[in-house]
Amino acid sequence: MIREINLVSGGGKFGGNFVPETLKKPIEDLEILFNKLKKDKNFISERDKYFKNWVGTPTRFIKLENLSKYVGGAQIWSKVVSDANGGAHKIYNATVHCLLAKRAGKKIICGDTGAGYAGKMLSMAAKKFGLKCKIFMGAKDIDRQQPNVKAMKKNGAEVIPVYSGSQTLVDAVSECMRFWVANCDTTAMCVGSTVGPAIFVRICGWSTSQISRELKIQLLDEFGSIPKKLKLYNCVGGGSSSFGFWNEFMDYDKKQCEFIGVEAGGPAKSKKHAAPLTYGSKIGILHGAAQYVNQNSEGQIEETESISAGLDYPGISPLHCFLKDTKRARYTAASDEEALEAFKLVTKFEKLRPSLEPSHAFSVAIKESKKLNKDTIVVVNSCGDAYKDRSILRKRLGKKYVKSN
Amino acid sequence: MLNPISAAFKRAKKENRPALLTYTVAGDSTKKQSLEILKSISKNADILELGVPHNTPVADGSQIQTSAYRAIKNGIRTIDIFNIVKDFKKFNKTKPVILMGYYNMIFQYGENKFLKECKISGVNGLIVVDLPWPENSKFAKKCKKKSIYFIQLLSPTTTNKRLNKIIKYSHQMNYFISMLSTTGGKLKVSPKEILKNYKKIKRINPKKEVVIGFGITEKTIGKLKSADGLVVGSAICKEITRSLKSGQNPVTNVGSLVNKLKNKIK
Numbered sequence: 293m294i295r296e297i298n299l300v301s302g303g304g305k306f307g308g309n310f311v312p313e314t315l316k317k318p319i320e321d322l323e324i325l326f327n328k329l330k331k332d333k334n335f336i337s338e339r340d341k342y343f344k345n346w347v348g349t350p351t352r353f354i355k356l357e358n359l360s361k362y363v364g365g366a367q368i369w370s371k372v373v374s375d376a377n378g379g380a381h382k383i384y385n386a387t388v389h390c391l392l393a394k395r396a397g398k399k400i401i402c403g404d405t406g407a408g409y410a411g412k413m414l415s416m417a418a419k420k421f422g423l424k425c426k427i428f429m430g431a432k433d434i435d436r437q438q439p440n441v442k443a444m445k446k447n448g449a450e451v452i453p454v455y456s457g458s459q460t461l462v463d464a465v466s467e468c469m470r471f472w473v474a475n476c477d478t479t480a481m482c483v484g485s486t487v488g489p490a491i492f493v494r495i496c497g498w499s500t501s502q503i504s505r506e507l508k509i510q511l512l513d514e515f516g517s518i519p520k521k522l523k524l525y526n527c528v529g530g531g532s533s534s535f536g537f538w539n540e541f542m543d544y545d546k547k548q549c550e551f552i553g554v555e556a557g558g559p560a561k562s563k564k565h566a567a568p569l570t571y572g573s574k575i576g577i578l579h580g581a582a583q584y585v586n587q588n589s590e591g592q593i594e595e596t597e598s599i600s601a602g603l604d605y606p607g608i609s610p611l612h613c614f615l616k617d618t619k620r621a622r623y624t625a626a627s628d629e630e631a632l633e634a635f636k637l638v639t640k641f642e643k644l645r646p647s648l649e650p651s652h653a654f655s656v657a658i659k660e661s662k663k664l665n666k667d668t669i670v671v672v673n674s675c676g677d678a679y680k681d682r683s684i685l686r687k688r689l690g691k692k693y694v695k696s697n
Numbered sequence: 698m699l700n701p702i703s704a705a706f707k708r709a710k711k712e713n714r715p716a717l718l719t720y721t722v723a724g725d726s727t728k729k730q731s732l733e734i735l736k737s738i739s740k741n742a743d744i745l746e747l748g749v750p751h752n753t754p755v756a757d758g759s760q761i762q763t764s765a766y767r768a769i770k771n772g773i774r775t776i777d778i779f780n781i782v783k784d785f786k787k788f789n790k791t792k793p794v795i796l797m798g799y800y801n802m803i804f805q806y807g808e809n810k811f812l813k814e815c816k817i818s819g820v821n822g823l824i825v826v827d828l829p830w831p832e833n834s835k836f837a838k839k840c841k842k843k844s845i846y847f848i849q850l851l852s853p854t855t856t857n858k859r860l861n862k863i864i865k866y867s868h869q870m871n872y873f874i875s876m877l878s879t880t881g882g883k884l885k886v887s888p889k890e891i892l893k894n895y896k897k898i899k900r901i902n903p904k905k906e907v908v909i910g911f912g913i914t915e916k917t918i919g920k921l922k923s924a925d926g927l928v929v930g931s932a933i934c935k936e937i938t939r940s941l942k943s944g945q946n947p948v949t950n951v952g953s954l955v956n957k958l959k960n961k962i963k
Binding site: 308309310311312313314315316317318456457462463466469470473474475476477574576577578579580587589590591592593 | 751752753754755756757758759762766769774775799800801802804805806826827828829830832850851852853854855856859874877878879882
């Protein structure tokens with residue numbers, strides 16, 4: 293696969309293994325294990341069994357009739373990935389990492405989280421597979437994503453607040469890596485997105501690709517063939533849900549199947565953002581991988597700002613850097629305000645409550661659908677549920693937009 | 698000419714003791730103060746490691762993070778670090794200086810430009826925490842061309858096969874990380890165990906110098922003195938933080954801490 297070749301360390305422009313010496317061996321061990329198991333039929337069927345019976349597959353593929361009518365352009369559909377157990381796509385990666393940790397004989401698993409979904413899912417999977425779980429989370433995110441923090445604790449995970457730097461996802465990932473440096477003999481690490489050293493990008497992408505495997509079948513069932521004009525919209529933070537949403541369609545011509553990644557543009561009036569691809573950030577090294585990353589001219593990583601904790605990351609998966617450079621995917625950004633507007637529209641017309649992350653994707657999808665006709669099938673990955681965002685929604689939009697789940 | 702790093706090891710050996718290496722962060726707490734600290738500790742330290750502060754340091758514990766954030770907050774830039782080294786070398790021409798940091802800082806400055814500035818300012822060696830072998834082979838060669846030692850890191854998790862290869866390609870000095878930890882962790886393995894690993898590394902090529910670092914403090918340094926060199930970093934950064942908090946002068950306090958460290962290994 294072209295995208296795997298480019299991740300081999302030292303080869304391509306992006307990715308690699310910029311890690312402290314101590315992590316070389318555990319990373320190599322994980323590479324050997326994963327390379328073996330991804331070809332192992334028993335392991336694949338074990339994964340599929342848990343995906344089917346525990347995660348719940350397939351997640352729904354539905355037409356948003358009312359929203360389409362209101363927009364009056366393209367047909368707008370949604371892949372409701374938030375149907376998955378736990379309410380977001382992070383469950384796929386968490387499940388696979390726990391299966392790998394079991395095979396490696398590890399007793400503890402540690403992970404990072406921003407919006408809290410990666411942490412919540414890892415805590416669920418760890419509980420399911422009998423592993424002790426430690427979750428690193430920025431203090432600012434702990435404050436704004438309480439429902440997920442409560443869920444993690446309920447699942448028996450230890451939530452470790454990170455007070456360094458901007459106290460968000462970037463610092464949580466750093467602290468989690470530090471913990472792994474000190475405990476890699478007993479502990480497995482799960483990086484929560486398609487970021488980090490190459491092996492973690494690969495495992496995560498392999499796991500979330502479940503989304504596009506399902507969608508392909510669902511499209512064939514619905515339309516008899518892959519539509520002639522298909523547009524797949526997905527929010528992009530680290531890039532795990534979008535990569536999984538697109539992977540099976542990678543070899544289609546982009547004129548037939550276009551990928552649109554929507555980054556977090558931050559508050560409309562702020563210069564800060566979490567959109568390195570849209571705003572032309574330079575290549576740098578962050579968390580073990582070369583990627584486009586928000587940084588100053590010296591190489592210090594810059595603070596980001598976004599209403600959505602799950603997209604609030606200064607870097608971006610090396611996979612997306614590659615897709616941008618090869619022009620296979622197109623990237624743009626939506627502001628905090630635009631995401632909130634989109635949330636209002638979607639919830640007004642449909643029985644769907646996308647979290648603030650996919651609301652960014654809905655914003656651009658709705659805008660662009662207006663200029664298209666009915667032949668075009670627009671699909672938005674609704675990769676998370678808004679329950680976790682209730683305190684932000686209450687504050688920004690008022691009580692009537694908050695529902696108790 | 699012998700690289701001043703090698704000369705420093707030679708001198709220490711003559712005195713029948715390990716070389717004492719210190720680590721402080723450039724610009725902590727200010728540019729001027731970090732230069733004064735270097736001057737003050739150079740009386741007792743054999744080799745000075747100077748940290749290039751980075752705001753996402755994945756291998757550093759809280760003490761060095763605190764120092765790095767403080768330096769960045771006070772406006773340190775990469776060019777200032779070279780100026781600090783230049784000014785220090787005016788004060789003490791022969792004392793070796795090693796820059797230690799993360800690859801993104803070098804990458805953004807430009808590898809060649811960075812090495813040119815190293816040469817002009819008098820930097821004698823480089824440690825790049827997140828550029829392991831073999832990813833560092835090209836850059837290490839560039840360093841060698843400029844007679845700057847590229848110092849390879851070795852860890853308890855480094856396999857024997859890897860150890861042999863790294864040491865074969867390494868320059869004159871290597872750095873053994875004592876235990877599985879970020880910098881400044883509590884020493885969780887016995888000095889005996891650390892020295893056992895150290896000796897294993899030494900046997901591969903006894904001519905190459907190996908220093909031990911991570912978790913070394915006033916309390917533990919004496920037990921490791923059979924090594925070629927010992928690095929103390931977090932304990933010094935901690936002393937700077939403590940001094941600043943209590944309104945004392947970090948320059949004199951750190952100076953006397955390093956003096957104490959030296960006495961423990963004599």
